[in-house]
Amino acid sequence: MIEVKNLSKEFEGNLVLNDISATFRNGIVNMIIGKSGSGKTVFLKCMVGLIRATSGEILYEGHNLLTMKRKEIKLLRREMGMLFQGSALFDSKTVLENVMFPLDMFSRLSKKERRKRAEFCLERVNLLQAAHLYPSEISGGMMKRAAIARAIALNPKYLFCDEPNSGLDPQTSQLIDGLLAGIIKDFGITSVIVTHDMNSVMNIGEHIVFLNEGIKEWEGPKEKLNDSDNEALKKFVFASDVFKKNKEAEGQIEQVKEEELIFKMRRENPKKK
Amino acid sequence: MSLSGLLESVGEYAVLMKQVLMPPDRLREFFKEFLKEIHKLGVTSIWLVVIISLFIGAVIVMQLALNLTYPFLPSYTVGVVSREIILLEFSSTIMCLILSGKVGSNIASEIGTMRITEQIDALEIIGINSANYLILPKIMAFVVFMPVLVVFSIFVGLLGGYIICTFTGNPPVATYVYGLRAFFREFFIWYSIAKSMIFGFIISSVSAYFGYNVHGGALDVGKASTDSVVINSVLILMTDLVFTQLVMG
Secondary structure, rough: OEEEEEEEEOOOOOOEEEEEEEEEEOOEEEEEEEEOOOOHHHHHHHOOOOOOOOEEEEEEEOEEHHHOOHHHHHHHHHEEEEEEEEOOOOOOOOOOHHHHHHHHHHOOOOOOHHHHHHHHHHHHHHHHHHOOOOOOEEEEHHHHHHHHHHHOOOOEEEEEOOOOOOOOOHHHHHHHHHHHHHHHHHOOEEEEEOOOOOOHHHHHOOOOEEEEEOEEEEEEEEEHHOOOHHHHHHHHHHHHHHHHHHHHHHHHHHHHHHHHHHHHHHHOOOOOO | HHHHHHHHHHHHHHHHHHHOOOOOOOOHEEEEEEEEHHHHHHHHHHHHHHHHHHHHHHHHHHHHHOOOOOOOOOOHHHHHHHHHHHHHHHHHHHHHHHHHHHHHHHHHHHHHHHHOOOHHHOOOOOOOOOOHHHHHHHHHHHHHHHHHHHHHHHHHHHHEEEEEEEHHHHOOOHHHHHHHOOOOHHHHHHHHHHHHHHHHHHHHHHHHHHHHHHOOHHHHHHHHOOOOHHHHHHHHHHHHHHHHHHHHH
8 A cells, every 4th residue: 555645846936735644455456637737747756756756655554754864764665666657668678578678677587587477567568479579669558568568577565566557558547457457456466556547547547647737626536526526627627538428328329319309299189390 | 957957957867877886687688688789789880980090190291291281290290190189089078979979869869769669667567777778888888999999990090191192292102100109108099098988987877867757748759868868978079088187197
């Protein structure tokens, strides 16, 4: 479990995150949502320690990241996997080498075992056929999948994803969502996924944290998302295509029902208009 | 750049070097990267060194032969002076200035691109000391390979002079060779190699500093690359002055 308490981050006097507290339980898909510039990525990077928070606490099973020594952070990071927005695969290595890299650095497995583990991870994301290719030779969706395989190579306890669907078509996005949800469930990982894609939220999200202009406006289960009175959240949620389509579909059903009713009335009372 | 900005940069550079100059996480991976960098930074620079040294060596001899025409100077002076120029300054300092353009911009742009594409963050998340993993093999490789490039440059530079003497006969080949061997001090070779190793450290570490601290996008990578070459050139010239005074003065 990861607990964030009163986290704030300031960049040269500009408060980007303001007193955020949230809890991320393991084995479920935790999502941080919010519009662009709301501080989602900064929040995620503070959580993993890539950006140093100005104040607050980030507790990993009760241990505060902000007071840890460098060596302790290094050890904690070996339990983390992260999927970056642009995949961040190493250009000079093939897909297989990318996935093997964390194993090469930190596992005590033999070369054969490391290779086997990397192939297992690639198979888990259906990418074994591209193992010999370089990142520049594969598509964006494949890069994301390779990055997921690399993130899970060391069997992480915590998985962080920054906009896993950005720049992908809806079909590939669904595929990535399915993969992430499957991996999180199968391995009981504590996950935090940053996204502004409501399709993803509705597909796989379970626990949602909504950020708006650096402030946590709402936190709760996905099912209660529609019941919230928070104006900013409503605006954000109903601006998305998913709900627009639902609304349009509802409108169309209403219209059809109305037309059916008129038709029925006309049939029953042919004289009446 | 203001004084406070300069001091801040020096401080950042010192902190980065503290991170870099640590024992590697995995020696096996370090040696793998070290050998790759030897090839990328050193071996691929040999042709540049050979071509430039050959022509500059030839031109130095040609210029000296045409302009050192005082009757009281012995004809082998051309060989002596061209040897000293190539050995003391050209093959170490001028060649390093040229290499700072090729190698320095390569290092700065490579690390800078890794920074803006979050590859450095990815290393950190895996639990790797990214500065140590990326920069140490480059510094070590370039410092270790620098003497090889200097020796190549000295040899090919003198060969350029030999070739020009063969074709023009001014001075005659035998006189030129006699000049090369006259009053030779072996110490100059060690001096040249030591100097080039210091320059090798400056080029690789300063360029890595600029690349590692890139913030922004492609334009910033280009700027970091240019800045690294400019600062490297200034530092090389200043270090040359100080080192020469300390060792030769």
